[in-house]
Amino acid sequence: MIKCEHLTSLHPVAAHTPEGCEECLRTGMPWVHLRLCLICDHVSCCDISPGRHATKHSHDTHHPVVASFEPGEQWAWCYLDQAEVDVPERALPDLRG
Numbered sequence: 001m002i003k004c005e006h007l008t009s010l011h012p013v014a015a016h017t018p019e020g021c022e023e024c025l026r027t028g029m030p031w032v033h034l035r036l037c038l039i040c041d042h043v044s045c046c047d048i049s050p051g052r053h054a055t056k057h058s059h060d061t062h063h064p065v066v067a068s069f070e071p072g073e074q075w076a077w078c079y080l081d082q083a084e085v086d087v088p089e090r091a092l093p094d095l096r097g
Contacts, residue, residue, distance in 0.1 A: 004085040021045040039063035
């Protein structure tokens with residue numbers, strides 16, 4: 001994995017809607033996998049979900065890093081670097097790993 005400079009601006013966050021993608025819950029749209037924005041507490045769906053809300057959230061807010069919010073998974077993705085990055089230790093308690 002690469003060293004990502006965008007990880008330095010992260011803050012520990014607790015999921016705002018741990019039950020699912022905020023936009024999908026609002027519209028009744030289904031999702032496949034969930035992502036947690038590591039800048040704010042936004043929970044959204046992955047790019048194989050119909051809404052692709054995690055990517056939209058990143059583009060709209062300029063929040064570059066999300067982590068998997070799936071049970072048992074511990075990985076993160078930086079949209080700016082287009083690369084998988086390590087989940088910072090301070091964010092691990094907020095994941096469902």
